[in-house]
Amino acid sequence: MELLDLATSAGINISLAILFLVLYSVFRKNPRNAGVYNTRQMLRERRKEVKREPFSLDNLLPSPGWLVRAWNPSEDEILESAGLDAVVFLRIFKFCIRFFAICTLVCCGILIPLNYNDTYIADHPSGKAGEDGTLEKMTILNISEGSSRLWFHLAVLYFISFTAYILLYLEYKNIAMMRQAYLMSASPQPDQFSVLVRGIPTPNEGETYSEKVEKFFIEFHPLHYLSHQMVFHSAELEILLKRFDKSKARVSTLKTIPLDKRKPCRTGFLGLYGPKMDPLEYETQKLEELYGMIRERQANIYNRKEELPAAFVSFKTRWESVVAAQTQQSVNPMLWVTEWAPEPRDVDWNNLKIGYRQLLIRGILAMVTATLITLFTAPVIGSIQLLANVDNLTKYLPEPIVKVLFEIPGVKQVVQGYLPSILVVAVLYGLPLVMYFLAKMMGRVSVSRQERKTAGMVFNLLAVNVFLVGVLGTSIFQILDTYSSDPRSIPRRLAEAIPSKAYFFMTYIMTTGWAGFPLEILQFSVLLLNYSKRLMADRSRPLLSDVWSMQYYRQVPNVLLFILLGLTYSIITPLLLPFLLVYFILGYIVFRNQILHVYEPAYETGGQFWPHVHVRIIASLVFLQICFIGVFTVKGLGTGTFYVIPLPILTLIFNEHCRQRFFPAFRHFNMESTVKKDQADARKGLQEDLWDSIRTAYLHPALRPITMEVTGKPNAESLLPSTSKAV
Template identity: 45%
Template sequence: MTATDVSGLVTSAIINVAIIIGCFALFSVFRKQPGNEYLYFAHEISHEKKKAALSGRFTLHRIIPSASWVKKAWSFSEEEILESSGLDAVVLSRIFLFCIRFFGICTIAGIFILMPVNYIQGDVDISTIGNDALDQFSIANITNGSNRLWVHFSVLYCVSFLAYGLLYMEYNYISRMRIHFLQTRRPQLDQYTVLVRAIPKSKEKSVSEQVEEFFSAYHPHTYLLQHTVLADTKIQQMLSKAQFLAREIEALKSVPPIHRHPQRTRFWGLYGRKEDPLELYSKEIEELMKIMKETQMQMAQGSKELPVAFVSFKSRWGAAAAAQTQQASNPLQWVTDWAPEPRDVNWSNLLIPYRQVWIRRLVIGVVFVCIILLFFIPAALVYTLAKLDNLMTWFPFIQTVLSIPVVSSFLSGYLPSLLLTILYYFVPPLMMSFTKVEGYASYSTEERATAGKVFLFLVGNSFFLVTYGSLLSLINQAIDSPRQIPNLLAASLPGQSNFFMNFIMTKGWTGLATETLQPFTIISDCFLRHLLGKKLYGPQVQSLSYFRVLPNILLFVFIGFTYTILAPLLLPFLMVYLVMGYIVFRNQVMNMYEPSYETGGQYWPHVHNRVVGSLFLMQLIGVGIFGVKDKAAASSASIPLLVITLIFNYYCNMRFRPIFKYLPVQITMPKDLEDEKMGYNSRVYELLQTAYSCPCKHTLDMSMLNDGNYKPLLSDVGSTSQEA
């Protein structure tokens, strides 16, 4: 790392810290304004834990930034998060907590053990730190064959076993939380229901008759009812708009007419006569519901049954027996799996024939690999253009500008990470569009699959782009000599720590600051309010996009593992991101985001596997770096860690993964007996009559639209169960 790199790092830090302070200050002020409560406190308002102020007298306190939200977000307990936002939100918080514990210890070891060992090498003047290179604090400063490498070897072993211990404890803790969650959770309809696909065709009987006959014959004591899925697309597209209008109408009823902003009736509110929004929305929803009912009548006359059905049972035990066993001698027929929550069902994907699903996923897998390779071109161009030497070579006329220290520091430090951050912003929605084609039956499964794609994309593209310069060259050399992969990575990584420090600040720190501020939502709200004359009165309900959040966290975790031994100076930058993320997302899930589904913590096994993969790569690079540094004994002695990691991951998946995949009989039977004693069954059976029926079969009324997907978590059955 040259003096230019150091000045670039400082410039990047100054820019990012300034942006962060500005965003947090604006957020602190904006959240106090009465007009913004429906955005920054949407979750609380939707749960009726907070009332939105229609107007308020101006006070100086409203325009003075404060950090009170930080203290409040830090003080939330896991029980509060679980009750308000569900187990998935708790798992997100635990991911940050695990990383803070692990990298906190690694940072202490890196600063007080590895950095002094790396720096104290020969006769080096301390005054050369800023002028020469920060590489003096990395393993690159250790001479080949030095006995100081045994310190790195010892730290590698200690860090690895620390990771084993913390990962095991976290997996065990979250597994126990999931079991307790299932044992204490009030009756949920998905625990009684199975999704059946690949129902064989019959010329003599309808799909409904086949399902009824099959489950009555093979599950005679537990079978309750079934809902066949119809080829419905029109109603599904109208429901979201109807739910939005219903939510606005409900909010407008509590707003005095004097506080309602009249809206124009024609073309997005740009022209036409002005009308009271309550009357306008009431007319719109009446018209929309009329169209929906007409569409329902048309579908009722000529609707086509798909070979897909939701089958409900009288008990959890009966549903578990059907969901977790093979139903037919042909495993590609009568395929059963647990049904998603009613609000989590992706009805449009149920139209995809089951036999096409594996073909679609295979094709998307090939396309995904091609996209990674193709996306490498613009990413490499952005990264290459940001190098000063390349800019001077390709654009000699700007050498005068580049000679200005501030400009050169900006271009070498902040610009590359900024451009790549902007470029990668579009990756999650692109990956989500691919995942939608694969035919997953639930939105939660779609998000988990997309999160995996985004993570692999970021690691395969940005990481290898920066560390090695060319993913294709690395692949070619790896094919020619697979045993050289550790050495190839080890030789390239230490010199790129500067870029990743900038990347963590730009994509990580600044990304978290903008997450709190929600600038796009604020801008769109101003556009609607001031240019189109529209104002939203109901809570602007949003769900947390796990497919965006988790890959970013795991990418930084991946980078942290990689550089723990090589360049520990990077770890303090990572720790700042983790602590900020812990606070920011606790605030967001408690105040703003409304869960659109609940998986019961099923994100953790995916996180665990990716963290273990990062640990494995760290150990693989350790084997390579000791080889590059001519310390063959340390390199050979590091190989057992790779085997231990594979055994550890296998044991954890064998011990804990089934808890997240199946519903144990040890839980289902006691819960069934408890519900029978409490008298919940009759109410559950009543709800099952309509919960999984196709949207085109629903009785459309305002109460149904108000319930929709905006119910508080765990209350869709729980509250009604208590009434039973």
Template identity: 50%
Template sequence: MAMEIGGLLTSAGINIGLAALFLLMYSVFSKQPNNAGVYFGRDLLRQRKLNKLRERTLESFIPSVGWIVRAWRFTEAEVLETAGLDALVFLRVFNLSTKLFAICACLGAILAPLYYTVKHDSPSQIYTESFDHFTILNLNHGSKRYWVIFGSVYFISFCAYILLYLEYSSITKKRLEYLHNARPQPDQFSVLVRAIPKPSEGKSHSDMVEEFFTEYHPGSYTSHQMIYNAGHIESMIHKFELLQDEIGWMKKLDPSKRKPKRAGLCGLYGPKIDPIERLTAKLEDLHGKIRQAQHDVLHKNKEIPAAVVTFRNRRGAAVAAQSQQAENPMSWVTEWAPEPRDVYWPNLSVSFSQLWIRQIFVGVLVFLTTILYTIPNAFVQGVGNINILKNWKYMPKIVVVILDFPGVAWFVEGYLSTLLLAALLYFIPPMLLALSQLEGPSSKSNQERNAAAKFFYFLAGPVFFIQVLSASVLDEVEFLTDPAEIPLRLASDIPRQATFFMSYIMTTGWAGFPLEILQIGLLILNMLKRHTLKEDSNHPELELYSLPYYRVIPQLLLFILVGLVYAVIAPLLPPFLLVYFALGYVVFKNQIMHVYEPAYETGGQYWPQVHNRIVAALFLMQITFVGIFQTSMSTRVSALVVPLPILTILYYQYCLKRFYPVFVRFSVESTTKKDAEDERKGMKDEITKCLEKAYLHPALHPVELTRRASDSNTDPLLPSADSSSMA
């Protein structure tokens, strides 16, 4: 049953009201000096002057939209310099989507009246009608208006090809420029080596690495750093840092509030001592244990069969990282080393032979999770259908009576179901990230890209297809076993769910993006710190977080999928997406420049994943219209649409060969030019310095009893774009 337009308007009213409220709250809260650490953490980190913060005057409590203008004025060059290429690519996804759906919205201005005027002469009582009257479902079988639909499908497809090609080409150029301008970094000269063969008697893994690379890479190999299993030391260092924090907090307290405790067991006996003295003694004892554990790891041969090998130049590293080292492809396996801050050290101790087993295990877990998720998703579908709720035999009579009240049905169908779906999906990305870590990738960026891919498939499965098809699990299995029925089934079921996705767009975007910029969680935490821990508001301890690409990008791709599939079927949907992407662009541009601190830099490696998912969405749209024309006109007309999926596959294959290699490999040409340029600039000393102990396990670095100012989580993770990683 399709949602009435009144239900859609109810959802729009609620979400627009929430969006306005959140944006007004942000406008006021961001002007308060006490909230600088929440809304301008990156500016404080770099000691930028915050002119937008004011003292508590009447003006500071008056809402304004100045932040929107300031965010919009940031140029691509400023984003690249401040946050790196990954952040710029992320924003360009919003930009690309805005252009694409602006075209679709303009086309919709023609298609919507075309559908509605088939059976309506005037828009009387439009708010009580089904939204189906504004979709392709309103056309009669064999109507000549389908030829307009036919032309629209071709028009959108070619617009998408052009926009995607231009974007891929532009981002590829920016990646090459970015790599060319990057200053020397350890990962540009380093290769991660795994599956080192078992050493013969009297030799160590380190000896094996030295002999192998000296023999087979004699002109470029310089040194190596073995990987050690130092996880137990990490836990000790964590306790050490917590003790340092506790001592620092104690020192801020008034001496009269620090109650002395007895030195004996549980404070039951012995002389009374000051808490700071007691904690300092524990800190010194733990410091000695950490130093001893580090000595044992480094000098008692606790290395594992993995190492980071460094080379004299980038060309040598590229040859080693991108070639097979031994006759047995399962030994001496090489790959580009992640940049030091991107390394996920626990996974380096995972045996290379275990990786594929872990991948299979995680794949099964993700599949089972997806299947199990259909149960709560079916519940959400039930909530969104007022007739199902009324006819459920366990439903209390009082609830049935309430559902008959004016406006209640619109609220339940138009807003409640999408709110429940958004709540159910909130916990999925962290779970998928944990599973991606279990798979064994050596870098955090790889884990997040894997988690993003899993989350997109999760959204495309239970959220999109199950929501669209709205059938039992057994029906879906039967449906999938007959591929010939797929276009016909999509053609009949997709148009009926347009209003659900419109409401979902508003719930997660129109209200979700303002909630993102408000940072309600960090705001509450900041208030608790100031009022409970008495933290100095003028010198707050900054806790900066990185942008959760693995959570946000799949959501964007889902709505691109929805938008492309529904652009012609339900032409009133693209304007909703236009608002979604325009608002998201401004919000995340503001967050990238003022709030989020990059945790790594991959040089735009998210883009191929984004591009491929958009191409898949375009392919699904075209397959859907093969079914629509087959059921609504004739097989002959349907055959005229078949060239489009073929063109999409050819376009994808071209991009795979022309652009994709730039994002996964480094050419001998570019690395040789970069090496020659560094030599010409006399940067050999800088290169040598950047390689010194770059890949020593963090737990094996010296631990100081007194924390230096730079030993905090406020250190910039990305100094500047020109000093970022090559890989």
């Protein structure tokens, strides 16, 4: 890839970024877009109507006010507003900014001059000697074999490794302390006192699951057992509840329309026949019918005893819930299986219908399917990679088309510099949703666990299809062409091919980050949805029927992929690091804005994503160190290879220390904290009130009381207070 190709990609992505940011700066000033760009504030103020303001030219001019609005709040304010998960997500970006800023200064300041002033490419005409404008001279590829300059690369490798150890340790320590402080200061919540019980044995004749659960826990937890809530078969009732909610929403909307503007509707099928009625009266009748049907079905569920072998069991103290959640309840480990209960809003009630013994089979099937998707996507991504080199592409296109197409000014630069990255982004865009479906299929009972599992599968997908295929895919075909004539040159040719692929990753970083983050803040699809809903209803209303939450399973794997790219190429191709640093800085600013003003937390796990991130950064660091065992071997620095070997071992020892020192804080809830909080509640006299709220916290959604009252603000009523404990 030539410098002109890279400049073309940068020009396109920077132009798109500026366009998206300018549009956002203008659109966010329009009060009608408040439901898109200021959703959280509107929900908290319970506002639905938009105050009309006089027209002003200032509203059509872009301004940087949103940057100040996103930058000013402190970390404590974000913690109070959005929870610890959001803070940890932003701290991932802060860690990357610190780490890669140090790497950029060292690698670009030391290694690029060393690489550029060597002569390997000029001395090997079969390599890149004829490409005076190429960027390969700035890579380790231009270092001569056996050169003493390679010792500087070894020193930088050690420097990067130990910098990573220090920053990772400090970050893990700080997040673990934040988690402990957050859990200690959080208000009492039902999930702190409850466990999920699965694998309940089949009841005896004349006995129900509910009676069996009560009998078991009264016998083995007699002093602290409080209550339990069973899980039920409720598919038909859930359908009726969805229809009921939609009918309430329609009634709410119709009440805002004056009588003289409501057109009569026919009551037959799809409004095609039947007598005409006032639509409000007709919808109210339907709402009353659904209300009666739902109350009848709710009573029938209890009468028919449609219970499932799963229950939420609550205790009087946190201490007893810790004992129950973290111990084996039965001689048979497959029976009376307990785990921490997710917070009520985090529960996936449909997955509780899955039998406990099915989980292993479902997990295997989901992982096999995810692996097959990853492998079947690889050829598609590899084919797209051919576009990154027009010389490769011309081998597969008719000669007349090649001559006509690439004689057009700028076409070659766009094809090589921009087209491959945007096509890769398009191909991979929908796959995280597929992986999320597979994570649900595994039977995990909380949405947060599903997202963490999805994030792991998506990272594997990106690491294989973007990184490995990008590095090795097209290179292997080129290397196999010369296998018969010069098989001994394969390691050297592979080593030459890897640095050259860094420039595709630079364009990929610009496409997903430089242009992608401004598109994220613009919320273009939500903006269109807001506009279309205003056209179909009252134009003075903002969009408040859809409250969006952060898709961690989509964003976290992307960050992890770029950490892998940054570590791998930090020494091989240091020029990639400034591109990556801009990515993390822009992402940090954009997501601060989104977390503060747009996304409503769907759950709170107390920072459970950090161990997931930490272990994958460690894996990326080990990969970098192993790569340099091969690099120094190919470059003829055998002694340097010997000095690299201890690094992967040291990294694994460091990871094990962090796992033993910090990970238990994310996996368990310690006795010391629980007892102190229980004692504090007892001193304040809060226990009776707590027990009353805990008894109904895990009532099955299909059995919760319903009301026909239409408040006019149904969307605002769905807000839940932030909770504290992770599962």
